[in-house]
Amino acid sequence: MRFFLISLTLFVHFSNNVLADSWQQAKADKKAELDLLWFTSRPFVQHNAKQELIGLEYELIETFGEYLQQKHQIELKLNWIKDKSFNNILTNINSSSKPNKFGVSAFSITEERKQQVKFTNSYLPDISVLVSSQGTPIVRDLEQVNELMNNMVAVTIKGTTYEKHLLQIKEELQMNYEIRYIDSDENLLDHISKSDHMFGFIDLPIYLIWIKNGRDLTRQNFFTIRGIGYGFILPQSSDWDIPFNEFLADENYKTKISSIISKYLGNELYQFIDSSYDREQLGTYILTKEKEIQLALIKNANLKLEEEKTYKRILLLGIGVVLLFLAVIMYLFYNNQKTTKLIIAQKDQIEIQQKDIRQKNEQLMNRNAQLLALNEDKNNLVNILAHDLRSPLNNILGLSGIMINESEKLSDDQKDYLDKIGVTANRMNQMITKILNPSTLENNNKEILKEEVNIDQLVEDLVSRYRPAAINKDIEIEVIKPLNNLTLETDHMLLFLVLENLLSNAVKFSPADTIVSLKVDKKESHIIFEVNDQGPGFTEEDKQLIFQRFQKLSAEPTGNESSTGLGLSIVKKYVKDLGGKVWLESEVGQGSSFFVSLNA
Template sequence: MKGRKILFILLFLMSGSVPPLFGRHFYQEPAKPSHDHVSLVDSINHLAGVFLRTEPDSAQALITESLEVSRQYDYTAGVARALFLQGNYYQNRGQLELAYRTFYESLQLHESEKDKKSVAECYNSIGDVFRRQKNYKEASRNYDLSFALANEIGDSALVSENINNFGDVFRDQKDYDAAILRYNEALEIDLKINNGYGVTDGYNNLGDVYLYLADYDQAISYYNRALRLAESMNNQLEVADNLNKLGRAYAAKDDLETALFYSKLAATVSGRIRLTEELMEAYYSLAEVYQRVGRYDKALESHMLYSKFQDSLLDVRSVRKISELQFLFESEKKDSEILLKEAELETQSVQLKWLITAVILLIILALVFYRNYISKQRVNNKLIAQQEEIKRQTERLEEKNRQLKIINEEKNEIIGMVAHDLRAPINQVMSVVNLMHYEKESFSDDMVSYLSIMERATTRMKFMVSEILDAEAIENSTFNMDIENVDLCEIIEEEKKNYRLYADKKKLKLTTELVGNPACARVDKNIYRNIIENLLSNALKYSPEGKEIKLILRFEADRVVTSVKDEGPGLSDEDMKRVFGKYQRLSAQPTGGEESIGLGLSLVKKFTEAMNGEVWCESTEGNGAEFFVSFEKVTSNSNK
């Protein structure tokens, strides 16, 4: 490195030009991070960006790690990106002053790196901070800067996001026609480029406008579209936001029971991932609905929680502090420009003193060898320090993993409680839907269509709640079983008939095969049927058209083995490690757009082991999968 610097200066002297060597402007070649360090930081930042939408606390831990590594190796772009993600974390938690400070610091670093896209993203986020503080003039100014850069670099997704933000400003100022115009313009762009997050935002925004216009059915329709899309992308931020909005829409429509359901669910999701603003809105909605249904104790409790979060979010001192910070940052930027001009003038002056420069160069040449020796010593010491730091980081990661395990157990408990509480209202809704079927001849076509949608939705919700409660019952050892000698052949043929219509619909061939001499097995008949239904449903869900699914029953010496074999995409090595875990979503995608909460295979494992059976899977990626369950075979001497 030093040798290249000296060669650079000598070449300048030979060409008749002399680089500045006087004072603070003496040439220093900046240290550059290695390719491995850049890849590591970029990977951490990417993962933190994903976790911001699903697990903000995990994202915060990764952001802190990225900042430490980036600053240690002087990776400016990595620091800038991590600060941008940090600003989003603060903004999602309602800490707007910290968000503004962090976004602005990120902006300055991105400008020094000449990264126009990231600069545009920073202006966009700073505009969001001002809009939330109702400072629409500053919000619009920052959105304009972001929009101009997005157009310049041809980033359609960022252009769409800015158009949506302009719509937000119009909406907040009650110019709803202009807002709808902007939202539809942005939505058209996002649909064209298949931008899932942008489409979700567009549906959300249109739902907001129609809610303000008291067109509740239209608002609920857009909110439901956004919710389904957010769930499919596991975007927990948008899921919480949409649940809140559905609660408000149903409350405005005087459907208080449904409003209470969505607001409670919004509070649960927001609290789980610590979303301050969404949690505040959920408590506000709960307070309003509880008051309208006469539950004044619950209304007071919810309103107190709402007030607590509102005070932290809309603190007037925070608004004033952001304005002061903006002034300081603008002044600092101007001072930097002045210093840069002074540096250029000083450089021109120093270049006239080339004779003095030549003498200094000779001295530098003499000192280089000594400095190289010192540098090697420093590198060795730095390597030792890095090894110690890696050890400390490993210990911190182990502690974080322990904390995450505890949080996961608490999450499972909350999910079980929510599922149990949901069962009664779902049954009530299904009862109402069944009653409405008797009157559907008097309904319009649209009403019949809505009734069908409600029936499918409630059936799916009841199935999901049942799966969650079944899993909870097995884990708590409260699941009752009736183990007896069962002829599995009959159940296999029944399930083949039950699923034939589904298989024909997807153009799949469903066959059965018996291997060995038939005999009974020791199982609970209904639970075994549930296991087969889960395995068949899973195979049908992931099998492409024209393929075959085999339901095989093998009678071995002392075991009866049932397997479901498909010709789908198979499982990767990573999928095989977590295939029977709870709430797991594997890499393969359903071929018919089906949805899943990730409990089916987990229940298969728990049911099988509860009946003293064995379960496993054999698969190679790209060549289908075969799931096996094995139970005790009934011999001639076995008793029922």
């Protein structure tokens, strides 16, 4: 009997000391423990000089423990376990059957990783930038990318999104640069800055902290990648994401979470990163921030210089006092010599600082050069608009030519031609007014003026403009409309320009004695326009480039017409402005069909 009581006592004692490992069990037991696997990732989690754990992810987890205590009265034990590497944490979490394991090491949320592990909600936007050694030229097109990077070495960490981005651009751009791997606790930016031929991806906050500390690298604005965000990882079977996501969403803790992140990134950088994620012109926004940081560094340097000048004046005043005593005693003369040497040293130091300021000014000039490059992009918009004006101008010239070739007395047809010339000229005037508006050029966007558009009238107007050009090439334009009297709430001019480009290309690239068809149909809540031709079709290589600017594809116009390679990129942009989508279906030698789908 005594033995039984002792065993029962030990069993109860042992049971009371076993901590819950699932969230459901923790709610019942009111106590639990988490195993936190981490590896050095500054400033997310790391050891300080005293070998104490610090970092924004470390403090987030500690604050999560406070949240559980306050909100659910659950006592949480945290076991911080340093793993072998960043990649090893992923492997351990993926293979773990224990639901109370967390991976803590600045994990970017990706669809690929979601197949292996479970993520908490994101606590910070994930933006990656590509940086290269100081003095590296800034690339502006794919040709410059290949020329520069094929002669450089990429630096990255195994198993990270940095590596994934490098492998992706290497494959997509068919480049052959070397990839060099470093340990995940090493500073990637240190490796890049110590060489003149290295590059790699890095998180935006880490890069901004780097330049805010007065250090410099070249950021390639060509490669800026938005991720889903940063989160903690758990086994797929874990249910601890439930309370942690509640913690992130809790209004009482949002301010505390923001304070933790601001503590390590700085409030200014944190607010910038948090607000920049959804920016359309992300590269320009980051460039502006870089300039602000550079200007702030120069301002601080100037303030420091002024402080040193004041200190120098004080020293000179002191020297004056010393000189008065030199007339009395030789010992003070010795002190004067010593002070003079000190002044010379101070002067040398000031000259060095002035040189550093000049270097900062040169860096600022480089930043201004980058802004000029952005201005070139704006000029490309003007080129696109010039292309848009070409089609109505050709209509005017074509109709004028017909009129000139007829007899001197105008027939009814000729009067009709003159009417069409007037309509076309008026259309051109509307295009110039709308597209070359100064606010449009400055903001790099289109003002969408929605109106009720009669589809029948739009198609009739469009076909009548291109029927003369088609007749000259013995091409028949066929219109297919299963439904009549269709209307659409959209920007009439942008829709007209989209269909005009597609119909113009169909006539331009079709051989004689073929049919070009324009089909309009309504499916569910969408109106779909289809432009079909019996031309040469598109190769697989063409399909990859079809909607990019200045792309010369394999097909040639059949009537010696000119082609700039801009038309389909314009179609892509305008359809996006209209809130729709455009796609191509084509096989080599079997013609092509372009589809435009808009919300009805």
